[in-house]
Amino acid sequence: MRIAHPSVAKAEGAEIHWGDETGLRSDEVRGRSYAPAIKTSEIRVTHRREGLSVISTLTNRGKVRRKAFAGAMNADILIDFMKRLVKDARGKKIFLILDNLRVHHTKPVKAWLAACANQIEASSLPPYSPALNPNEMLKATITAQAPSRAKDDLKKATVSHLRRLLNSPQRIMRYFQHPKLHDAA
Template sequence: MTTLSLPARAKAEGAEIHWGDESGLRSDDVRGRSYAPKGQTPVVRVSNKRHGLSVISTVTNKGEMRWKIFDGALNADILIDFMQRLIRGAKKKIFLVLDNLRVHHAKPVKAWLAANKERIEAVLRAQQQPRTQPCRDPQCRSEAGCHQARTGANQAAVGQGNLQPSAKRAAPTRARQKVL
């Protein structure tokens, strides 16, 4: 099935379309903005420790967003957990549109999807289709919010403990209510 025929099929089955994507947040951004008195070299103190979080999210055509923050790279177990949480309260079948990331083709993911085919179906975007990812905009906003939270004097103090609250603060209010 292509993403072009998906809306008609979703309407016929009474299903909901979720557009999914993954992204990473890192605390090692150095922007180079600084200030120094005339004649002195500006110095910006930054931490040499790198902290990162990953996020997987979906957004519907109505703008409802579901997301999960996790450590490390996306693997089959995390994707299956996210999909379980996604269908937990769903009243309709879900068509989950994903890119062709390797983990989307993993055997455990395919087995789980086959066992839950009445409640959720993954639709993988073909490589030749244009990159239309509605999830990118909220992720860009969350990444920008994390950048804003790290600027200035507190940039060196950013660690794993306060990167996640920055990501949650930067997320849209509507999405904050749908954390999985």
């Protein structure tokens, strides 16, 4: 698979979307704690482990598309997400750049992409690419916050954060200004 060059995308009137997935857990502990001198600090964590997965794409124009779901990424979820991308593009072609997650290369995904080749074209970043996927910056902002302890709260907090990003394209465009992302801009 080739990675679309911006001039090719421009000539075709297409959008380049950088995609990635991430998993969030309610028992993850981040941040600082405090304890008086000579005492060990304690952070109480629920013993119920809740999880949430998110797939998202972003463009250097500040557009964000996302889907939150339970469980692990599979071909059906990825195809559904790509169908939504195509529908949202309103006739524009999409060049989708993904990492090398195994599900991206499954037979159902390849068959669906072949059937929709005039609407969407997917390509993969090289393994251990020195240039970060701009979506890694988005993942960092999502996971930097302290996780919610209940699954519904975790989903609400994540979706709320992604909605705020959806309404702030300037912030997304700034991700592409990071020195490690010069190739993606």
